[in-house]
Amino acid sequence: MTTFHSTRSTTDSLTSKQAIRKGIADDGGLFVSDSLGDEHVDIASLAGKSYRQIAQDVLAKLLPDFTDEELADCIREAYGDQWSDPAITPLRPLGDDYILELFNGPTSAFKDVALQILPRFMARTTPAGGDEDEKIMILTATSGDTGKAALAGFADAPGTAITVFYPEGKVSQVQQLQMTTQTGDNVNVCAVKGNFDDAQSAVKRIFGDKELAAELAGTSHTVLSSANSINVGRLVPQVVYYFAAYAQLLERQVINVGDEVEFTVPTGNFGDILAGYYAKLLGLPVKHLVVASDRNNVLFDFLTSGTYNRQRPFYQTISPSMDILVSSNLERMLYYFSEKDTRLISMLMNDLSQWGAFEVPEPMLKSIRSLFGCGWADEDQVRESIRDCWERNRYVIDPHTACGYFVMQQMPRDPLTPRVLLSTASPYKFPRVVNESLGLDATGTDFECMDVLAEATGTTAPAALRGLETADVRFDDVVEIDAMEEYVRSAAEK
Structure with a gap:
């Protein structure tokens, strides 16, 4: 029987349902299975399978x-009509390479792949101690x-409520409106004064607060869980799209069964690329996983030096979803x-929390680097990449995907190994930056920018955006960390 325990101890022995419901281990570690x-997964049978069939296998x-x-x-409910492409994650040619589109879901970002199915998983987990309320x-x-993506997944889902914190002034206008206009009786949205790492660290502290947990269980029968990629139920659905990409390459006869593929992944929190490592452990022939960072290049420094150091300046960039210095996964x-x-x-994580840094042993770094490559792009390179990708391929990418595009262009190419770039979000989530990069008018509102972009490129803005x-804006709360x-506490009492 597969069981899950913390990365920091082996005391727990939970089923996957229990691990998903709990979210994070009591000692602050993340759930893993030995x-x-x-x-x-049988890769020889992948070609010709639908996304849903591949998801079932994986x-x-x-x-x-x-x-x-x-x-x-769960799969049927998560991957249905709310997706604008029946392939869910279609693979498109991009010059000599490929791009895996992960933004065809209801909120136009790759997070939808996992956050459409996580609430369905949660609904099928059972309360501890049989507390039906x-x-x-x-x-x-x-x-x-x-x-x-979490709000869209959990809105009005039975037996759940959701509270989302975002850093005030550090998300795009479209991203903020997507959250603050969310409908549903069980949703709460609040801005916080600080950056994402401050908010994420506070959330982890709240999860670790035993007194608060006891109080919530007593007063409102509420248990806290996570929709961040610290939750194993958020991570594993992302493994599926690596297999889906491989299946599409097989179908087009770009590769034969067993041929290796390289993936370049724009990532801040490391979940998106960790899913590729899980895919490799499940038998997918992954040659390299390339981490693409923005100016907050803490992962690049770690992969090149073996030292992870979050004691560094935090930059607010045009790729805000990757502005992260503590990569949980x-x-x-x-x-x-x-x-x-x-x-x-346990020792490394203790060093990180006490000193803000840790260092891994040399042999361990060597084996990590045999699989994981890395690179990063500054703001000018991101803008240049958006323009270059449009001019060469007539394909519009968002600023996060552009970090990956830039890094992929810098990497030496092995003509025998297909390269797949994972996209992050629709360019229409960041229309101002995209327009500036393409030399289009970016002076109006984000919505005017969308119209300019659509007109100039012959693409269409997703209706939901x-x-x-x-x-109507429903939430305008702002709190200190x-x-x-x-x-x-007050959200739980509602």
């Missing part, structure tokens, strides 16, 4: 205590995209690369 990779290996029927129901309060900090990767040494991980202009706990 049997990951024992079983492989998720059955990762979440074995869900029945086939439960998984099929127990509600789950999803608590999430967002650097821009997770918040809206790195902890899971370190666990597997340390040969599952919980004591070492364009419609934000006339949507240390008032977040009180906000959660």
Whole structure:
């Protein structure tokens, strides 16, 4: 039986349902399974399968205590008409390379792939101790995209409520409106004074507050859980799209079964690329995973030096969803690369929280670097990449995807290994930056910018984004970091 325990200790032994419901381990670690990779997905059978069929194959290996029927129901509900492309994550040619479109979901960002299915997983987990009245309060900090995708997934989902915190003034106008206009009786949205790392650290502290947990359980039958990629139920659905990309390459006869593929992934919190590592452990022939960062290049420095140091200036960039200095999911990767040494991980994370830095042993860094490459792009390079990608390929990318595009162009190309760039979001979420990059008019509102972009490129703004202009703003709360706990308390009482 596959069980889950913390990256920092082996005391827990939870099923995947319990791990998803709980979100984060009591000691602050993330849930991992030691049997990951024992079983492989049959890659020879991938070609010709639909996204839903591939999801069924992959998720059955990762979440074995869900029945086939439960998984099929979750998959059907999550990947239906709310997607604008029946392929869910279509692969498009991009010059000699490929781009995997992950933004065809309801909120136009890659987070939809996981956050459309997470509430369905949650609905099929059972309360601890059989408390039938127990509600789950999803608590999430967002650097821009997770918040809206989580709100869209959990709005009015039975037995749940959701509270999202975002850094005031540090998300795009479109991202902010996506959150503050969210409908649903069970949703709460609040800006915080600080950056994403401040908000995320506070959320982790709230999860670790035993007294608050007891109080919420007593007064409102509420347990807290997470929709950030610290939740294993948020991470595993992302593994599916790596297999979906491979299936599409097989179908087009770009590769034969067993041929290796390289993936370049724009990432701040490391979840999106960690999913590629999980795919490799499940038997996908992944040659390299390339981490693309923006100016907050803490992952680049770690992968080149072996030292992770968050004591550094924080930059607010034009790729706000990647403006992160503490990449939570790195902890899971370190666990597997340390040969599952919980004591070492506990020590490293303790160093990070006490001193703001940690260093991994040299042999461990060497094996990490044999799989993970890295690069980063500054703001000028991001703008230049958006323009270059349009001029060469007639394809419009957003500023996060542009970090990946820039890094991929810098990497040496092996003509025998196809390269796939994972996209982050629709360019229409960042129309001003995209217009500036393409030399178009960017003086009006974000909505006027969308219209200019559509006119100039012959593309269409997603209806849900364009419609934000006339949507009613429901939430305008702003709190200090240390008032977040009180906000959660009052949200739970509603």
